[in-house]
Amino acid sequence: xxxxxxxxxxxxxxxxxxxxxxxxxxxxxxxxxxxxxxxxxxxxxxxxxxxxxxxxxxxxxxxxxxxxxxxxxxxxxxxxxxxx
Numbered sequence: 001x002x003x004x005x006x007x008x009x010x011x012x013x014x015x016x017x018x019x020x021x022x023x024x025x026x027x028x029x030x031x032x033x034x035x036x037x038x039x040x041x042x043x044x045x046x047x048x049x050x051x052x053x054x055x056x057x058x059x060x061x062x063x064x065x066x067x068x069x070x071x072x073x074x075x076x077x078x079x080x081x082x083x084x
Contacts (some may be wrong), residue, residue, distance in 0.1 A: 001025070001058050001059060002024070002025045002027070002056050002057050002058045002059070002073060003016075003019055003024050003025065003027070003057060003058070003060075003061060004027055004028075004047075004053035004054050004057035004059070004060045004061070005019070005026050005027070005028040005029075005053065005062075005063070006028070006029050006030070006050045006053055006060070006061070006062045006063070006064070006073065007030060007062050007063035007064045007065075007069075008028055008029075008030035008032070008035040008038075008063075009030070009032075009045065009063065009065065010037060011033055011062075011063050012030070012063030012064075012065045013021055013030075013038060013039060015061070015063060016027050016039060016061075017024065017042055017044065019043075020039075020042065020043065020044045025045070026044050026045065026051075027045045027047050027055070027056075027057065028044050028045065028046055028047065028053065029046065029047040029048075029049060029050050029053045037060075039043045043061045050073060062074075067079060068080045070077045
């Protein structure tokens, strides 16, 4: 399965890595370059932006710290009607 994964912190990073290790094609993004680097070192594809993770994705997973972050991701200035 092709999975877009946004948010690679304490919960999201291990979840994305487990999906990758299970054989799924994970394309991930986080604002933290350190978090992205840790997963890239394990072979996870890192996108250049949250929107870039969506290319070809069958499933979108977001693991963000709070509702405000989720709302900004899905409805913020970079959001477009019908994007997801």
